[in-house]
Every structure is written in structure tokens, then in C-alpha cells.
Amino acid sequence: MNRRTILVSIIVMFAVIGFVSLLVSQPQYLLKQFLFLVVFVGLIYALYQFMMKGKLNKKEQQAFLKAARKSKKRMQKKHHSHHSTSSQKRKPLRKRSHAHLTVIEGKKGKKKNRASS
Template sequence: MKRFISFMIYGIIALGVLGLLSRLFNDPIGFFRNILIIAIVAGIIYMIYTGLTKGKPVKKEQQAFRKAARQSKKRLKSRTSKKDNVASFSAAKSSKKIKVRKKTDSHLTVIEGKKNKKKNRASF
């Protein structure tokens, strides 16, 4: 069934291309006129759509979100530029010989407590 549907779709596309080519060779001026009319109608619809969507009032929450997004982008750009400078500095520094530090053992002390003394259950 899927194979039949795919052949059918390919056949419709092939007939469409054949029709366009025959129209282009038989009446090129009419073909380009139709293409121009379609483009003009699509442009008008697009302009109407953008005019209607831009005219909507923006809520205060959306304005605050956009402002915060712009500020975070600025911060991100400044951080990346600082990191690039630090990275180039660290790359230059890493070319020098690096001293290896030994880890020192941590000196921990054990505090003796009253481990063996039984707890008074009545106080709980």
C-alpha cells in the first residue's frame, strides 16, 4: 500500500513538472505573468500578516523577558571575550615549564567519645 501511494505521489509531481515545462515552451509570457501574480499575492498576504502581528500590544511580562534576554546575551558575550583572553594567556603560560606540586597528607585527629555508654531511653 505504501509503495502504491509513493508511486502515485511521484506520478503527480512528474505530471506537474511536465505541465509547467509545456506551459513554459508554449506560452512563456503567460507563464511568467502567472508566476508574477502569485508572487504579488503572496507578498500582499505576508505584509498583511506582519502588519497584524506587529500591531498587537506587548505584555509587560514579555517586555521584561526580552530585556532580560538582551542583558544575558550581553553578559555572555563579555564572559566569552574575557575567557578568550584568559585562554590565550594561559596557553602562553602553559608553554613554560610547569612545577608539579605534591599533595600533602591531611592531618586528622580522632576525638574519643563515649561510645560504650548506654543511652537512657527514657529521655527520648
């Protein structure tokens, strides 16, 4: 064992001895100190959350809110268009071809000269 682990072991041993002796001799003082520590840490945490609330992830929060608004508008349009078309007669949907084909002009009209080939 090196010196550092021995030193840490001695400090932990003294802490345990002090805690047990305080628990036996003055339990109400120990409870009071523990409650004070919990309240103090809670106040520090609440203050930290309050101060950092607006600073952390502000851009991400704004992007999320913007996306939520767009999604809400899209859903409202979808919902609104669904109700308006159901009351009217529906027109038959024409299938659209997504293939963009072009005609390449070739030598279709000319006949092959079979004697030369």
C-alpha cells in the first residue's frame, strides 16, 4: 500500500469514529446538522437551476419550439383539409407517372440495306 491509500484510510477511520461518537452522545445535534446540510444543498441546487435555466440549451430549446409549431400547423392543415374534402364530392385521383422519359429520335423510318450487310 502506498502512502496515499494509508492516509485516506486513516482519515476515513477518524470520520467514522467521530460520526459514531456524535450519534451516540448527541443524536439531536447530528440530525440538526444533517437537515441544515440538506436544506443548504437544496437551496444551492435551486439557485443554480434558476440561474442556468435560460442559458443552457437555449438554441436547442428554440429549435424544438419552432419545430413543434410547424408540426402543429401541419397537423391542423391536414386535419382541416380532411374534413373539408369529406363533405364535398371527391374527384377521382389520376395516377401520375413519376418516370421522366424522353423520346430519342433515331433512324426508325430508314430500312437497312440488307445487300451491303
